Amino acid sequence: MKKQLLILAVLLISITATAQKKFSVYAVGFYNQENLFDTCHDEGKNDYEFLPSGSYHWDGLKYSHKLHNMAQALSDMGTDLLPNVGCSVIGLSEVENDKVLTDLTNQPELKARNYKYCHIEGPDMRGIDCALLYNPKMFKVDNMKLVPYVQKELKDSSYKTRGFLTISGKLADEHVVFIVCHLPSRFNGSAYREWGATQVKAVKDSLLKEDPKVKIMIMGDMNDDPTDKSMHVALSAKEDIDMVGPDDMYNPWYNVLKQGTGTLMYRGTWNLFDQIILSPNLLNKGDNKGFSTLKFWKNKIQRMPYLFQTEGQYKGSPKRTSAGGVWLDGYSDHLPVCVYLVKEQAN
Numbered sequence: 001m002k003k004q005l006l007i008l009a010v011l012l013i014s015i016t017a018t019a020q021k022k023f024s025v026y027a028v029g030f031y032n033q034e035n036l037f038d039t040c041h042d043e044g045k046n047d048y049e050f051l052p053s054g055s056y057h058w059d060g061l062k063y064s065h066k067l068h069n070m071a072q073a074l075s076d077m078g079t080d081l082l083p084n085v086g087c088s089v090i091g092l093s094e095v096e097n098d099k100v101l102t103d104l105t106n107q108p109e110l111k112a113r114n115y116k117y118c119h120i121e122g123p124d125m126r127g128i129d130c131a132l133l134y135n136p137k138m139f140k141v142d143n144m145k146l147v148p149y150v151q152k153e154l155k156d157s158s159y160k161t162r163g164f165l166t167i168s169g170k171l172a173d174e175h176v177v178f179i180v181c182h183l184p185s186r187f188n189g190s191a192y193r194e195w196g197a198t199q200v201k202a203v204k205d206s207l208l209k210e211d212p213k214v215k216i217m218i219m220g221d222m223n224d225d226p227t228d229k230s231m232h233v234a235l236s237a238k239e240d241i242d243m244v245g246p247d248d249m250y251n252p253w254y255n256v257l258k259q260g261t262g263t264l265m266y267r268g269t270w271n272l273f274d275q276i277i278l279s280p281n282l283l284n285k286g287d288n289k290g291f292s293t294l295k296f297w298k299n300k301i302q303r304m305p306y307l308f309q310t311e312g313q314y315k316g317s318p319k320r321t322s323a324g325g326v327w328l329d330g331y332s333d334h335l336p337v338c339v340y341l342v343k344e345q346a347n
Contacts, residue, residue, distance in 0.1 A: 021344060021345075022344070022345040023291065023342045023343065023344055023345060024172060024342065024343045024344075024345055025081060025082060025297075025340060025341070025342055026088045026138065026171060026172060026294070026340070026341045026342075026343075027077065027078030027081065027082055027085070027086065027087040027088060027338050027339075027340055027341075028087060028088060028089045028090075028178075028217060028219075028276060028338065028339050028340075028341065029074075029077045029078060029087040029089070029090040029091070029276075029302070029336055029337060029338040029339075030090065030091040030092075030093075030180075030219040030220060030221075030274055030275075030276055030336065030337050030338075031070075031073065031074060031077065031090060031091075031092060031274075031302075031332070031334070031336035031337075032092075032093045032094055032182075032221045032273075032274060032332055032333075032334035033070055033092055033093065033094045033095055033332060034094055034320065034321055034331070034332035034333050034334065035050065035094055035128070035321065036066065036067075036070060036092075036094060036095045036096060036100050036104070037050035037058060037063075037096045037100065037127075038050075038063060038096060038097070038099050038100050038103070039051060039052060039058055039059060039060060039063050040099075042096065042097060042127050045124075045125065045126065045127030046125050046126050046127070047096065047126065047127045050096075055325075056322060056327075057327075062321075062327060062329075065329050066321060067100075067103055067104055067107055068107060069321075069329070069330065069331050070104060070107075070331065070332075071104060071107030071108070071109040071110050072109055072306075073302075073304060073306075073307060073331055073332075073336060074087075074090060074104075074109070074110060074115075074133065074336075075109035075110055075112075075113065076302070076304050077090060077302050077336050077338055078302075078338050078340075080300070080302075081340060085113075085135075086113065086135075087133075087135070087338065088134065088135050088138035088139050088171060089132060089133070089134045089135075089138075089139050089171070089178060090132070090133040090134075090336075091130065091131075091132055091133075091178060091180040091219040091220060091276075092130060092131040092132065092133060092180070093128070093129075093130050093131075093162075093180070093181075093182040093220060093221045094128045094182070094221075095119070095128065095129055095130070095131050096127050096128060096129070097119075097121065097127070097129070098119055098121075101117045101119055101131055102117075104117075105117055105133070110133070113135055114135065114136060114137070115133045115134065115135060116133070116134055116135075116136055116141075117131055117132065117133050117134070118131060118132040118134070118141060118144045118165070118167050119131040119132075119165075120144065120145070120146040120163075120165060122146060122162050122163050123148070123160040123161070123163070124160060124161055124162050125160055128162070128182070129162060129165075130162055130163075130164075130165040130180040130181065130182050130220065131165065131180070132144075132165065132167050132178060132180055134169075138171065139169055139170070139171050139176075140169050140170040141167060141168075141169040142168045142169045142170065143167075143168050143169075144165065144166065144167040144168070145165075145166050146163045146164070146165055146166070147163050147164040147166055147199070147203050148163040149161050149162065149163050149164070149184075149196055149199065150199065151195075152191075152195045161184050161192075162181070162182040162183075164179050164180070164181050164199065164200055164203055165179070165180040165181075166178070166179050166180075166203060166207075167180070168207075168214075171215075171294065171341075172294045172341070172343045174215060174293060174294050174343075175211060175213060175214045175215065176214070176215045176216075176217070176294070177207055177214055177215070177216045177217075178216075178217050178219060179200060179203060179204065179216065179217070179218045179219070179220075180219055180220055181196070181200060181218065181219070181220030181221070181222065182220050182221045182223075183196045183197065183220065183221070183222050183223045183224065183230065184196060184223065185223055186223055190224070190228070190229065190230065193222065193223055193224050193228075193230040194229055194230045194233075194234045195234075196230070197222075197230040197231060197234035197235040198234045198235075200218055200235060201234065201235050201236065204216050204218065204249070204279070205247070208279070213281065214279075214281075215278075215279055215281055215282050215294060216278075216279040216282075217276055217277065217278055217279070217282070217339070218235070218237075218249065218275075218276075218277045219275065219276040219277070220274075220275070221273050221274055221334065222273050222274075222275055223273055224273065225257055225262075225271055225272055225273065226239065226251045226253045226254035226257055226272060226275060227254060227257065227258075231251060231275070231277075232251075232254075235249060235277065236248045236249060237249040237250065237251035237254075237275075237277045238250060238251060238254075239251060239254030239255055241283050241285055242285070244280050244283060244285075245280070246280060248280065249277045249278060249279060249280070250277065250278045250279075250280065250282070250283055250296070251275060251277050252276075252278070252296070252298075252299040252339065253272050253275045253276075253299065253337070256272060256299070256301065257270070257271075257272040261301065262301075262335075263301060263318075263334050263335040263336075263337060264318060264333055264334045264335070265314075265316075265317040265318065273334070274334050274335065274336070274337050275337070276299070276337060276338075276339045278296050278339070281293075282294065282295055282296045282341070283295065283296055284296070290344075291342055291343060291344040292343075292344055293343065294341050294342075294343045295341060295342055295343070296339060296340075296341060297339075297340045297341060297342045298339070298340050299337065299338065299339045299340070300337070300338055300340070301335050301336075301337050302335060302336040302337060302338055303335060306319075306331075307319060307331050307332075307335060309330075318330075318331065318332060318333050318334060318335055319331055320332065320333045
């Protein structure tokens with residue numbers, strides 16, 4: 001961890017007027033992997049499109065390219081501020097199983113940093129799950145569980161979707177919990193996502209009741225923007241630090257979207273479904289001022305140039321793996337996001 005400790009002049013300017021304080025900086029990310037499937041059928045799952053005989057003609061060559069591309073992007077996340085370190089933790093969505101995560105973390109770019117993963121097989125009928133990558137030098141996992149998504153009214157007993165992967169551990173020697181989500185698709189009504197966000201809030205509230213000092217980050221592909229009811233009302237994720245009360249969360253992506261950018265593009269317009277949302281005790285405000293404990297500093301969409309289409313009809317949008325039945329050898333239809341946390345080093 002000592003290798004990660006560094007002095008950033010810009011950080012010192014933004015945090016304190018006193019000279020030569022030292023801070024540890026940690027990057028926490030999230031990235032939708034857009035259909036990270038292997039080439040084999042998982043029993044009971046509707047993964048037939050991603051077989052060699054399926055509509056994507058998903059074979060070993062395409063799978064190996066997908067692994068390499070995603071590993072490149074994941075290893076580059078956070079390196080704008082931490083060039084030799086990258087992210088301590090990265091939440092993932094749309095990963096099929098343990099095999100793809102093993103293959104992914106064995107890619108040279110991620111193996112060099114010894115990334116490990118947390119994953120629990122979920123009930124989603126397509127077979128896509130959430131997961132968490134972590135650098136064990138920076139984050140120590142204590143326990144994990146998959147909290148199921150429970151329908152409010154069992155109108156369709158066959159409906160199954162991703163749960164909420166909840167990982168507790170130590171980051172910067174503090175108790176931190178990550179809740180990794182992939183809320184129901186836009187093809188479902190907004191009520192499904194609002195109810196999902198209500199369930200996530202209940203998980204968050206129960207964690208804080210057990211340990212009021214725990215620092216919680218809810219991350220994921222919310223399939224909604226920060227301005228939508230699921231995020232702004234059901235999860236109570238506020239857009240301004242001064243608006244955040246004890247039962248609320250802070251959503252630093254709200255104003256990013258308002259400025260006209262996002263993480264995925266639909267018909268030429270940006271949405272920002274990929275979010276990392278923070279509990280109040282991660283904010284530098286009120287009686288919680290100072291950086292003697294882990295605090296939020298800034299957030300940033302990771303816009304590596306190779307992640308974008310550079311020509312054609314979709315120039316400027318994220319470069320997908322496939323589009324219109326054509327293999328593009330790309331990355332994802334989503335862009336990754338990061339938040340940066342800081343903590344003052346002890347003398």
